[in-house]
Every structure is written in structure tokens, then in C-alpha cells.
Amino acid sequence: MENLKIFEATxxxxxKEIIYHSAKVYAxxxxxxxxxxxxxxxxxxNITYKRLLEDINKLGTAxxxxxxxxxxxxxxxxNRYEWAISHLANLLGGIVSVPxxxxxxxxxxxxxxxxxxxxxxxxxxxxxxxxxxxxEKGNTELKEYICMSELEGYLSIKKLxxxxxxxLEENKEYIQAKIDEKIMSxxxxxxxxxxxxxxxxLSQKNIASNIYxxxxxxxxxxxxxxxxxxxxxxxxxxxCLIMMLASGVKTVFPDGLRYIKQNLNEYKVTIFVGVPxxxxxxxxxxxxxxxxxxxxxxxxTATAISNCLRKVHIDLRRxxxxxxxxxxxxxxxxxxxxxxxxxxxxSKGFNDLGIKTAQGYGLSETSPVICxxxxxxxxxxxxxxxxxxxxxxxxxxxxxxxxxxxxxGPNVMLGYYEMPELTNEVLKDGWFYTGDLxxxxxxxxxxITGRNKNMIVxxxxxxxxxxxxxxxxxxxELVEESMVFGLPDEKDKGDYKLAVKxxxxxxxxxxxxxxxxxxxxxxxxxxxxxxxxTTFPRYKHIQKLxxxxxxxxxxxTKKVKRQEEMKKILDKV
Numbered sequence: 001m002e003n004l005k006i007f008e009a010t011x012x013x014x015x016k017e018i019i020y021h022s023a024k025v026y027a028x029x030x031x032x033x034x035x036x037x038x039x040x041x042x043x044x045x046n047i048t049y050k051r052l053l054e055d056i057n058k059l060g061t062a063x064x065x066x067x068x069x070x071x072x073x074x075x076x077x078x079n080r081y082e083w084a085i086s087h088l089a090n091l092l093g094g095i096v097s098v099p100x101x102x103x104x105x106x107x108x109x110x111x112x113x114x115x116x117x118x119x120x121x122x123x124x125x126x127x128x129x130x131x132x133x134x135x136e137k138g139n140t141e142l143k144e145y146i147c148m149s150e151l152e153g154y155l156s157i158k159k160l161x162x163x164x165x166x167x168l169e170e171n172k173e174y175i176q177a178k179i180d181e182k183i184m185s186x187x188x189x190x191x192x193x194x195x196x197x198x199x200x201x202l203s204q205k206n207i208a209s210n211i212y213x214x215x216x217x218x219x220x221x222x223x224x225x226x227x228x229x230x231x232x233x234x235x236x237x238x239x240c241l242i243m244m245l246a247s248g249v250k251t252v253f254p255d256g257l258r259y260i261k262q263n264l265n266e267y268k269v270t271i272f273v274g275v276p277x278x279x280x281x282x283x284x285x286x287x288x289x290x291x292x293x294x295x296x297x298x299x300x301t302a303t304a305i306s307n308c309l310r311k312v313h314i315d316l317r318r319x320x321x322x323x324x325x326x327x328x329x330x331x332x333x334x335x336x337x338x339x340x341x342x343x344x345x346x347s348k349g350f351n352d353l354g355i356k357t358a359q360g361y362g363l364s365e366t367s368p369v370i371c372x373x374x375x376x377x378x379x380x381x382x383x384x385x386x387x388x389x390x391x392x393x394x395x396x397x398x399x400x401x402x403x404x405x406x407x408x409g410p411n412v413m414l415g416y417y418e419m420p421e422l423t424n425e426v427l428k429d430g431w432f433y434t435g436d437l438x439x440x441x442x443x444x445x446x447x448i449t450g451r452n453k454n455m456i457v458x459x460x461x462x463x464x465x466x467x468x469x470x471x472x473x474x475x476x477e478l479v480e481e482s483m484v485f486g487l488p489d490e491k492d493k494g495d496y497k498l499a500v501k502x503x504x505x506x507x508x509x510x511x512x513x514x515x516x517x518x519x520x521x522x523x524x525x526x527x528x529x530x531x532x533x534t535t536f537p538r539y540k541h542i543q544k545l546x547x548x549x550x551x552x553x554x555x556x557t558k559k560v561k562r563q564e565e566m567k568k569i570l571d572k573v
Contacts, residue, residue: 286328478512
């Protein structure tokens with residue numbers, strides 16, 4: 001299949017070109033909405049595209065005057081306007097931006113700062129305790145500490161912008177800075193699920209090429225309102241942030257997962273980009289509301305009728321399900337899910353309601369998107385087709401066509417920072433070896449089956465992809481999350497028997513089985529596992545269940561740390 005181009009888009013070489021173009025084309029349009037809360041009084045501040053560029057240039061000029069030209073600046077904090085302009089001020093001035101996860105523990109934070117050799121850190125006031133400790137210990141190369149808010153004893157973004165505004169009257173060095181789009185511009189620490197985090201080196205060409213590719217296939221409009229739920233420190237979050245700005249979209253900030261429904265209504269959000277956990281949370285909110293109103297049967301019937309009508313090209317979804325869509329603000333039209341495999345049932349559920357849902361696939365090392373569903377190609381359970389400027393191949397496919405996914409394109413990273421051996425392991429002849437397993441169907445649509453390192457190989461050579469089974473286990477009543485793994489078989493050394501660790505939903509259990517104790521809940525879930533087993537070939541049968549209400553150990557991007565979980569399990573066996 002040829003790489004599709006559905007929408008017209010302009011290709012830029014770097015982020016500076018993107019922001020300058022948007023500031024000109026969308027000058028008076030709103031780029032960001034900032035909510036100010038004081039007591040019970042709420043005010044909204046609109047930041048236009050023109051002002052956004054002015055703010056970036058003020059901050060960037062002040063950073064240059066501090067001697068930070070050509071240095072590395074770390075940015076840490078929640079998603080907010082100050083985070084966005086800090087990251088963009090770095091990129092537009094050729095300063096290397098080092099986005100850091102706000103949930104890092106002190107040791108990990110210090111280690112990331114040491115490894116990155118950052119000269120300055122821009123931080124959210126909630127990080128004050130850790131920052132004070134880092135400053136006191138003095139183990140890093142940090143010379144400057146800038147707070148996103150006013151905080152005693154620290155420079156603030158607001159004061160620096162005021163300073164930059166005055167400097168700009170005579171000093172144009174920052175504005176005139178030339179960008180070398182091929183060198184490292186972003187240093188991004190991945191949340192390693194099995195080992196020490198790797199620092200990915202990305203160039204502005206990497207980012208700009210990926211934004212262009214996404215604009216060519218995804219229906220993102222300048223009339224859209226996007227809610228920035230994806231953490232900006234995550235490459236999917238920060239590339240989406242810039243893609244929204246490239247498309248003239250208005251971006252608003254959420255108040256937290258608990259307020260998602262309220263925020264969708266408050267801002268009349270039209271587009272939502274999230275990891276499956278967030279997307280599923282919204283879907284479950286809808287379904288609970290439908291169940292509460294006793295309309296489950298009605299919705300099922302309406303869905304069946306609607307789907308029949310669509311076969312004869314009559315699409316009434318948004319009219320039929322208007323009440324459901326109104327509960328989410330009435331304007332939500334597009335959901336993009338990425339960062340991890342989504343449950344096909346959730347994607348289908350949204351699409352059935354008339355809310356278009358596309359699944360994408362990518363990695364930090366590919367800036368990030370290499371494959372996605374789009375208006376022309378939507379296949380439930382798939383991750384769509386390669387991006388317009390990417391080439392994807394399957395390395396050493398087995399008899400089912402499954403093998404390691406490798407990719408070549410302008411969005412592939414420069415390498416891992418100061419890790420040449422690891423870089424050479426994954427970058428070969430211009431190809432990036434993802435470590436993910438998958439296959440193409442006859443139409444050239446890609447399906448992910450799991451991670452190479454998670455695959456369970458039985459003694460008879462049969463391969464099991466735990467992720468595939470987990471998707472099905474997670475649909476079982478009461479199951480919050482699960483992890484399928486191979487437990488060494490005591491009777492047959494060198495072989496495995498399949499086991500699953502399930503975290504059950506305490507609230508749901510209390511609601512549906514208020515009298516049931518742990519043993520009874522175990523029995524309810526185990527019976528459903530046995531039922532599920534009947535739908536698999538024998539070698540895929542789950543033979544052991546571990547049941548808990550304690551959340552699985554995860555990275556800050558919500559990926560299960562399988563090795564740590566296995567260690568915990570084996571210690572108890």
C-alpha cells in the first residue's frame with residue numbers, strides 16, 4: 001500500500017519555522033486558554049498566536065542574556081502555559097530542551113540532571129522541595145533555577161519576560177538565531193520498564209517531519225479545541241503540543257482526570273489526544289451514565305440500526321446519540337489514542353457513537369508516530385498504515401508473518417545520548433529496530449502483537465504474546481488491569497505454564513457483589529478465565545490466577561514494569 005496523503009499540509013524544516021508561520025497565519029486566533037482561580041472566582045485568559053511568539057521571544061532573549069545560548073535547559077512540571085513557552089523558547093533559540101517527568105523521585109531527577117549536563121532548570125513550584133535539595137547538594141551542573149510561578153528565592157518566568165521585553169528593544173540576537181535542524185535539540189529520557197532509562201537525542205527535523213506526516217493524514221482543524229491531557233514531558237505530548245500550534249488549534253488545560261467530563265463541557269473540547277488509560281476512562285464514564293439511566297439496551301439497539309444505515313451511506317450517529325455526546329460537551333468529534341495498545345472494543349464504541357477514534361503507534365525514538373489509522377483506513381485492533389515519510393518492514397517474519405518491526409524515516413532519532421553501544425544495537429543501516437512484534441495484513445495495515453522481550457516461548461516452540469491475552473482478560477467483569485506471564489513449570493523443567501495476575505476493581509466488586517469475600521470473588525473471576533480459555537488453543541490456556549486489589553508496578557507513563565512484577569510474584573511463590 002502506498003503511503004497516503006489525505007490533507008494538504010506545509011512541510012517545515014524546524015520548530016522555529018512552524019511557530020513563526022502560525023503567528024503570522026493565525027495571529028489573532030487563540031493558541032492557549034489559561035484558567036485563573038482565586039477563591040471561588042474563575043477567570044479565563046486568552047493567549048493569541050501573536051502574543052505566544054512575543055512571549056517566547058521575551059523569555060528566550062532573557063535566557064540568552066543569562067549566558068544559556070547553546071546550553072541545555074531542563075523543564076519539569078505539570079502541563080501549563082509556562083511549560084509550553086519554556087520548551088518553545090529553548091527550541092526557537094537552539095538551546096537543547098530536556099523535558100523531565102514531574103513524577104520522578106529525587107534520586108531519578110538528580111541522576112537525569114547529572115546525565116544530561118543541564119545548565120539550568122525551569123520548574124513548577126510543586127517541585128520546590130526536590131529543587132532546593134538539588135541546589136543544596138550541588139551534584140549537578142545547574143547554574144540557574146527558574147520557577148514557572150513567583151517563588152521567593154528564585155527567578156520567575158514572569159520577571160524574566162519583563163526583563164526580556166526591555167532587552168528586545170536593542171538586542172535581537174535571540175530572534176535572529178539560526179536553527180540547525182539536524183543536530184540534537186531535545187534530550188528525552190524514556191521511562192525504562194526493564195532497565196536504566198535511555199536518553200533519546202531528537203533533532204528539530206525529526207519533530208517537524210513527524211508533525212507534517214500527521215497533518216497529512218489526520219483531520220485536525222484550525223477551528224478545533226484540544227485539551228492537553230498527555231504529559232508534555234512525554235514525546236507524544238510535546239509533539240502533539242507543537243502539532244496543534246502548527247494547525248492553528250486552541251489548547252486548553254485540564255484540572256485533572258476527575259474533572260475530565262467537566263472540562264470537556266467547560267471548554268467545548270472537539271479533539272482529545274490520550275493514552276488508552278485516559279481514552280478508556282472517558283468511555284467508561286459514558287457507559288456508566290448509560291447504565292445508570294437504564295438505557296443500555298436502547299443504546300445497543302440504536303447502535304445496530306445506526307450501523308445498518310451506515311452500510312447504505314446514511315450516517316445519523318451524532319443525531320441518534322446526541323444525548324451521549326452532549327454529556328461530553330456536545331462538540332467532541334475526534335479522539336486519538338497512542339502510547340500503548342488500545343482495547344479495540346473502546347475504539348469501536350466511540351466510533352459507533354459518531355466520535356471518530358484513531359489509534360496510532362510510535363516510540364520516543366521515532367518522534368513519535370510511525371503508523372496511524374486515518375479517515376480512509378480504520379481497522380479495529382490495528383494501528384493503521386505507515387506515515388507518509390516512513391518505511392516500515394517486518395524483520396525475520398515467522399510462518400504467521402510476525403516479526404520485529406523496523407522503521408526508516410526522517411523522524412528516527414539521532415541515537416541514545418552517550419550510549420554508543422545501545423545505539424548500535426537498535427540503529428542499523430538507517431533502520432530503527434523497535435523491539436515490538438507485529439505483522440501486516442494483505443491490505444498493508446499493521447497489527448502489533450507484543451514486545452519482543454515479553455514474548456513467552458514454550459518448549460514446543462509455540463509463541464505467546466501476553467499483551468494479546470491481557471486485552472481479553474481486561475474485558476472480564478471486575479478486572480481493572482492484568483499481567484499475563486510464564487511461570488516456570490515445576491513438573492517440566494525448561495517449560496512454562498501460563499499465569500495471570502489480576503487487579504480487581506474494589507468499587508465495582510462492592511457494588512455488584514457486596515456480600516462476597518475474597519475467595520468468592522476469586523471464584524467468580526476464575527470461572528470467567530476458564531470460560532475465556534475455551535476460546536483459545538490449548539497452549540494458550542491460563543492455568544493459574546493471582547488476584548489482588550493492589551495496583552501493578554508501573555512507570556510514570558503507566559506501562560507495567562513486568563520484571564519488577566515478576567520478581568515480586570516469584571518471591572511469593
